[in-house]
Amino acid sequence: MTLETRMARAAILARLRQSRPEFDEALSAPESPLPVTRLSAAELNDSEALLARFRAEVERLSVTFQHVPDSESALDALLAVARAQSAQSALLWQNLPIYGVQEALQSVGVQPIVPQVGDAARHDIYRAWNDVPLGISGVDAAFATTGTLVLATDSGQGRLPSLLPPTHVALLPRQKLFPRLEDWLLTYGAQTLMRSRSVVFITGPSRTGDIEMQIILGVHGPKRLHIIVFD
Amino acid sequence: MELNANAFPQAATIALQDVQLQTALARGTGNAYQARLRAMSEVTDADALRRQARAAKLRALQNLPELLERFEVNIAQRGATVLWAEDADACNRLVIDIARRHSVERVVKSKSMATEEIGLNHALESAGLSVVETDLGEYIVQLDGDTPSHIVMPIVHKTREQVRDLFAEKLGMTPSDDPEVLTAFARQKLREAFLSAEMGITGANFLIAETGTVVIVTNEGNGRMCSSLPPVHVVIAGIEKVIESVADFATLVQLLTRSATGQRLSSYVHLMSGPAAPDDPDGPSHVYVILLDNGRSRIRETDYAEALACIRCGACLNACPVYQNVGGHAYGWVYSGPIGAVITPLLNGVKNAAPLPYASSLCGACQAACPVMINIPDLLLRLRADLVEAGESSPALSAGIAAWARAMSSPRLYELGGAAARLATRALTAANGQVQRIPVPLLGNWTTNRDFPPFAAKSFRQLWRERQRGS
Numbered sequence A: 001m002t003l004e005t006r007m008a009r010a011a012i013l014a015r016l017r018q019s020r021p022e023f024d025e026a027l028s029a030p031e032s033p034l035p036v037t038r039l040s041a042a043e044l045n046d047s048e049a050l051l052a053r054f055r056a057e058v059e060r061l062s063v064t065f066q067h068v069p070d071s072e073s074a075l076d077a078l079l080a081v082a083r084a085q086s087a088q089s090a091l092l093w094q095n096l097p098i099y100g101v102q103e104a105l106q107s108v109g110v111q112p113i114v115p116q117v118g119d120a121a122r123h124d125i126y127r128a129w130n131d132v133p134l135g136i137s138g139v140d141a142a143f144a145t146t147g148t149l150v151l152a153t154d155s156g157q158g159r160l161p162s163l164l165p166p167t168h169v170a171l172l173p174r175q176k177l178f179p180r181l182e183d184w185l186l187t188y189g190a191q192t193l194m195r196s197r198s199v200v201f202i203t204g205p206s207r208t209g210d211i212e213m214q215i216i217l218g219v220h221g222p223k224r225l226h227i228i229v230f231d
Numbered sequence B: 001m002e003l004n005a006n007a008f009p010q011a012a013t014i015a016l017q018d019v020q021l022q023t024a025l026a027r028g029t030g031n032a033y034q035a036r037l038r039a040m041s042e043v044t045d046a047d048a049l050r051r052q053a054r055a056a057k058l059r060a061l062q063n064l065p066e067l068l069e070r071f072e073v074n075i076a077q078r079g080a081t082v083l084w085a086e087d088a089d090a091c092n093r094l095v096i097d098i099a100r101r102h103s104v105e106r107v108v109k110s111k112s113m114a115t116e117e118i119g120l121n122h123a124l125e126s127a128g129l130s131v132v133e134t135d136l137g138e139y140i141v142q143l144d145g146d147t148p149s150h151i152v153m154p155i156v157h158k159t160r161e162q163v164r165d166l167f168a169e170k171l172g173m174t175p176s177d178d179p180e181v182l183t184a185f186a187r188q189k190l191r192e193a194f195l196s197a198e199m200g201i202t203g204a205n206f207l208i209a210e211t212g213t214v215v216i217v218t219n220e221g222n223g224r225m226c227s228s229l230p231p232v233h234v235v236i237a238g239i240e241k242v243i244e245s246v247a248d249f250a251t252l253v254q255l256l257t258r259s260a261t262g263q264r265l266s267s268y269v270h271l272m273s274g275p276a277a278p279d280d281p282d283g284p285s286h287v288y289v290i291l292l293d294n295g296r297s298r299i300r301e302t303d304y305a306e307a308l309a310c311i312r313c314g315a316c317l318n319a320c321p322v323y324q325n326v327g328g329h330a331y332g333w334v335y336s337g338p339i340g341a342v343i344t345p346l347l348n349g350v351k352n353a354a355p356l357p358y359a360s361s362l363c364g365a366c367q368a369a370c371p372v373m374i375n376i377p378d379l380l381l382r383l384r385a386d387l388v389e390a391g392e393s394s395p396a397l398s399a400g401i402a403a404w405a406r407a408m409s410s411p412r413l414y415e416l417g418g419a420a421a422r423l424a425t426r427a428l429t430a431a432n433g434q435v436q437r438i439p440v441p442l443l444g445n446w447t448t449n450r451d452f453p454p455f456a457a458k459s460f461r462q463l464w465r466e467r468q469r470g471s
């Protein structure tokens, strides 16, 4: 395998170096690229307007949006979701943006599970967690104009809580809301991508339109996405 | 995938008689066409953004060797293994070797055109591995022994009743033609596959050189499942997927999703760069990225290099009056529609896909829809010239198909955007339900030479198979 692929590498790169396609237009990278989405002056300057835009975007995507004044009420809101789902257990990040989530869950009879997966018994562990109804994560950044959440892996911040369960609750500290994906990427993108092995932009619940273009939610990932924003 | 592009005229004629197909195509392409128009009308400046996206891709094509090396260094630093493959066979062998090394038996796959192109599933199955396609549309296609007919909407050619019958027959499901029920059933089946797979295979929409990042865009979440759950994740990406920077990615990804489905962003844009870090709670233990050439570096040396800028959004398919009427299977290979008519001859040799450059009226709708402004009509004209020069073009055939393509595109018979296709096919149907002459000399001869079944509930594939057997 190694010899063949090394020879392929050399041959492909040699061909690519031998000639370069010429194109008529100027191709230099723009110093400040044109942003894709429109943003009103109000949205840029007023955090209320920005939050309203974010809310409108996520609600258009069938996301449940809640804005609460502080982390204490965020915890209450989270417990209310757990009750509504009659959850007995939840997959969650170790490092959540509010304190005391694990204890609070336990006190209302919900078993908190912080996934830790290695190569040993990987498949058995997945199977055991497959019926967990609720996943809880924080958010590393959110974008108002597209209604997007960014979740980056880190120690204590895994992939599974936002992937396996049918309901995903995302706890979003308000200061992590940015106007646009493109602005955030230019400022924080490279460093975030270099730091985390997995970064996912989540825009609404899992969906498909494969059968006759009818939109169905919850194909593989979560069917319900619940965002709790707190100041 | 087996190449059947030279049979385009016959396949197209059959497709025109498949009423279910016509209905499905009109709905699918029409919806997607309108969704893209809406999504592109609300951006800052659509044409300026398309120029920006185009420049990003063309710049990447110019600097391809350096960018590939930069990507390789950056992702290898974080523990991924980068492998290079000259062609389909080499790539398939690499995947099989990786599977053996990690004692893999069960593979889950996320939709990838490159793996369709190299016939990966077949190769893996021949090597004794079980392979499950996990995109809902691709899963249905795999169950049915069918092939996808659109880059973005793989089963745009199927009706819900066909899916109902397939699930009932192959999976023993209690029949239902409710997409919600069908999807829930498939979710269960596929979840089982995700949980037990030892290897996940995905394609890549972009490779970002600056950060060594693989970008996988999906709506269903199956891409994330394949790249997060199994212990081994293999990425198969054409070398033309690499782009320079995070800034270029910001423009390209948004134009991709707006052009493909009209979404501001797809549900999941997954950016991954290697196996789980030592203190990550979860994720794959081994990541391999296979950089596949399979003819791309040769295309880059020609006047057709621009075709490699394609980001596979499918917008040109939805906008094309010929695709709207005949669907993807008629093109006889993995890539269909206007860009397929360019890429299939380039990757397989013009003489093996001689009708495709003529399967267009050069109306320009494809270029107008393309987020990277690929000049598809111009590329098709050049391919026609190549065919003539190679003495591979039969004047009668090419004139016939070209005239037919014009008829497909004539606003009198077919309005852009789709729904009128049904009326047009009905106009060709006599009272007894037999198909009448198609209004083009060559194709017309073909239809009069053979007995056509009436507009029965037969699918394109059934009709096509019957014809293959009969001739």
Ligand code: SF4
Residues within 6 Å of the ligand: B309, B310, B311, B312, B313, B314, B315, B316, B317, B339, B366, B369, B370, B371, B372, B373, B374
């Ligand atoms: S050629 Fe352009 S419009 Fe067609 S699939 Fe490629 S990027 Fe999309």
